[in-house]
Amino acid sequence: MSPPKIPALGYAILGLLMKPSSGYDLRKVFSSTSMKTYSGSPGAIYPALQRLEKQDLIRGTVEEGAGLRRRQIFRLTPKGLAELRAWITLPITREDLSSGLKTVMLRFALSEPAIGPDASLAILKSLETALQPHLRHLREQLQAMKAAPASARLALECGIRSYESLLDWARYAITTYEKEGKGGTS
C-alpha cells in the first residue's frame, strides 16, 4: 500500500517536465547536457514515462497540428508536481552524501525551476549542515589509517578533498543566493 518508489530517472523526468516535452525531447536533453549519466536510451525513457503516467504523476496528450506524425507531449499532473517538490525538499542525510552526490545535485539543479530560489537556498544550507560531521568522520578514518598502503590512504584523501571543495562551493552558492535575494529578483 505504500506509494511505489520512484527511481532517480523518474525524478529527473518529472523535473524536466516542468517544461512539457515529448519522450524524444527528453532523450535529447539527457544526451546533450551533463545529464548523460541518466540514460537517454529509449528502452529506459519510454517505460519510465509509462510508469509515471500509470502512477498519475504525468499525463501525455497526442499533439494535434502540423502533420499527423504522432508525438506525445507529457505534462506534470498536480500530483506529479507535489511529488517532485516533496522529493526536492527532503532534508539531506549522511546517506545522501556517502552514496554519491548525483542525486543531491539533481535535486539542487531542479529546485529553482520547480519551486524557486528559496528551495535552492534551503538545500544548500541542509548540505552545509550535513557535510560538517561527514568530513569530521572521514578525517578520523584517515587518522586511523597510518599503516595502510599509500594508495588506500591517498584515495581517502581524495574523498576528503572533494567534500571540502563541495563545502566551499555550498558556502559560495549560499552567499550568491542571499545577495540575489536582497537584490529583489523575480
Added chain:
Amino acid sequence: MSPPKIPALGYAILGLLMKPSSGYDLRKVFSSTSMKTYSGSPGAIYPALQRLEKQDLIRGTVEEGAGLRRRQIFRLTPKGLAELRAWITLPITREDLSSGLKTVMLRFALSEPAIGPDASLAILKSLETALQPHLRHLREQLQAMKAAPASARLALECGIRSYESLLDWARYAITTYEKEGKGGTS
C-alpha cells in the same frame, strides 16, 4: 564468444580477493569501509562470486579446521589476476571522467596491492592528462551559460570545482609517489 563483461562489483571483488576471503568477509569490507557504494547485500555478492567462479577468475575452497561451520574461502586464479590487472591498467578516457569517478578511484585504490606503486603512478598521470581537456570543455560550457538560471550555472560550477580539486589531488599524489620511489621503499 567475446569475453562476458564484468560489472564494477565484480572487479571490486577481484581486487579484494588479492587477500583470500569468504563472501562474508567481503560483505563486511563493503559495509564498513567507503566501499558502501558497492552493495554488500548477500543477494548481490553471492551470485557475483558464482559468476566469477564460473568464468574461472576465482576459485572457492571450503575451509577445513576449527569447527564444521562451512565457510568458503575464495582466491584469485591466475586468469582472474590477469583480468584484474588488465582492467586496472586501462587508460583513462573522457567517458570515465564524465560518468562519475567511482570506477577510476576504485582502480586507483586497487592498483597498488594488485600491481605495485608504478601502476598507481601511471593511473595518476593518465588521470592528470585526461582532466585538463575535460576541464577546458566544462569552462567553455559555463561561458555559454550566462543566461541560464542561477541553479543550473551553480551546479556546473560545482562540477568544475570538483574536477579542479581532483586535479590538485592527482598532482599531490604524483609527487608523493615520486618521492617514495626515490626513497626506495619496497
Added chain:
DNA sequence: TATGACATGTAATCTGTTACATGATTAG
C-alpha cells in the same frame, strides 16, 4: 535450551541496457 551472531544462499521483482522494429515525414 533459547537467543543471537555467524555464514551462506534463493526467489520475486524492478530497472536499465542492447538491439531491434515500426511508421511518418522531409530532402535529394
Added chain:
DNA sequence: CTAATCATGTAACAGATTACATGTCATA
C-alpha cells in the same frame, strides 16, 4: 522514389534490491 531522420516503442537479457530461508556455533 529512396534514403535519412524523426519519434515511438518492444523483447530479451543482466544485475541489483529486498526479503526470506537455512543451518552452525557460542553463550547465558
